Amino acid sequence: MSQQAVRQQAVRRTTDQVPAPALDATSRRAGGRLGTAKPGVRGGEMRRGGGVRAVQGPSGEGAAPEAEAPDRAETPDRAERWVAGRHGHAEEGTAGPSAPTAVTGDPEAARRRAERRAERITAGATELEQRLADLLRGGLADAGQAGHGLWEETAARMVDAQAPGLASRVRELGSIPSSGPGWPVRLLEECALLHLLDQGWLRREQLPSDLAATVRSRVGLQAAADGPPLRDHWLVLAQYDTADARLTTRRVWLHGAESDRTALLLSYGAAGRAPELTLPVGLTLDAELSTYPGAGRQRAALGRRFAPPGPTRTRPRGLTTSQAAVRYGEALRDDPWLDSVPVALDRVVPVRDGDGWQLADADGGTALPLTRTTGSQPGLWRLVALSGGAPVTVFGECGHRGFTPLTAWPAGPGPAVPLC
Structure with missing residues (x-):
């Protein structure tokens, strides 16, 4: 597949510009009550909306875009209500952990x-649009000097507006300034995606x-979850936890x-506690x-179980690295805010690439870079040891980082080896 074709598939949607209207800064509210911001975006990551960086395969032929690690999953209302209760938000329809929501x-x-x-x-989305306009009017350079206070205050406003997804993205904006070379570009791209989400909400009826x-x-x-129940023998592809100061989130991928069909199960636990599933x-x-509604309909709810999990020789059907990049690009057409897609790669070999690693097609051609955090994890060395220079099948998440x-x-022959 040509570099041009891959680039056309993998470009994220953004908007031409962030709107111009302004609003005076208001309401210095309890931003400090919010949870800790997520880790910052590291320097050297590829641009989301503006293009795709080509990564040459070991033979110097072909290319594949950089992709991203775990997707930002949407926290269900009940989890956000639990968080709001912990932080003292007396919002309508919210309750603390010991006070179940009335039905x-x-x-x-x-x-x-x-x-x-x-x-x-x-109202929250409208205010956020105006704050984005204020940010651009003042210049992105000022964003690096404002500190986290401005972002936490804005996130608090979105929590008050009962829009936890907007609040989460605002907190992530606050982690970008001064995070490494090229941070103004990344900040502008994230602002454009946030503007796109605002406009999507304001025009959702269309x-x-x-x-x-x-x-x-x-x-x-x-x-x-409104999809009809689908019975199948679901291969457990992966299970891993992510945590912040508020929640522990468990992601389970099934095929x-x-x-x-590939499906994602999400479960939640209090901070420091593992979810039950x-x-x-x-x-x-x-x-x-x-399945839950939405583009791709990958998130699902686990229903009736007919037998306990059992051994199997089933393996996921794999793609080449260039096909994986195309799949991510196609998914962005339905969900411009998508960080990654689940992909199984067939016959790939882990290869050292300067200071990082990549998975290269065993037959030559293209390769996908591993996320920067992967290089410091024990799972990478388990993968290298399992391969020993021979091609392996690898399941993971492919996105723009x-x-x-x-x-x-x-x-x-051999069992699955968890890498996370």
Whole structure:
């Protein structure tokens, strides 16, 4: 596949410019009550919206874009309510960890609550647009001197507007200034994506249904899993946890042997506590899954289980590195805010590339760089040892910062080897 074709597929959507209207800075509210900001974006990562950096394969032929590690998953409303309760936000419809949310059978009351929340999110999105305009008017250089206070205050406003997804993205903006060479470009790109999400919410009635559902999910509104139950023998591809000061999030990737569908299960625990859901990697689960609405419909809810997880010889069907890059590019057309897609790579070899690593097609051609954090993890050395220079099958997440390997299988018979 030519470099031009891969670039055309993998370019993220952005907007031409951030809007111009301004609003005076208001409401110095309790930003300090918010959770700790996520880790910053490191220097040297590729641009999201403006292009794709080509990475040459070991033979110098072909190229594949840099991709990204784990996707920013949407936290369900109940988790955000728990967090809001911990931080003392007396928002309508929120409750602390010991006070379950009241359930009413009155559909009219539920409709009114949903309308009130939508109005608050709209007000928050409008204010955020104005703050983005203020940021550009003052110049991005000033953003590096403002510190985290400005971002935390804005994030607090989005929490008050009951838009936790917007709040999370604002906190991530605060981690970019002075984070390494090229940070103003990355900040501008993230602002453009945030502006795109704001506009998607404000014009959600004009969007296709799947894209509108994705926008609702990205701002922090979670619908119920409405897809019909799909029974399959689900191979447990990977399981790993991420944590911040508020929550521990567990991601479990599954692949249906008969349906050829890949699904993501999310579960949550309090900070420092592991979530309850545990599925052993490499085993197969006979169960039903129901998908959530949104583009791609990959997130799912685990339904009825017909048998405990058992051993299997099933392996995911793999792609080449250039096909993986194309898959990510195609996914961005349906979800411009997508950080990564699940991908299995077939017959790849871990290869040293200067200060980093990449997975190169064993047959030559192209390669995908591994995310920078992968190089410091024990899983990389397990992958290198498993390969021993021979091609292996690797499942992971492919996005704009690189490929994050999660599980690998040897070239011959052998069990799955977790890498995370």
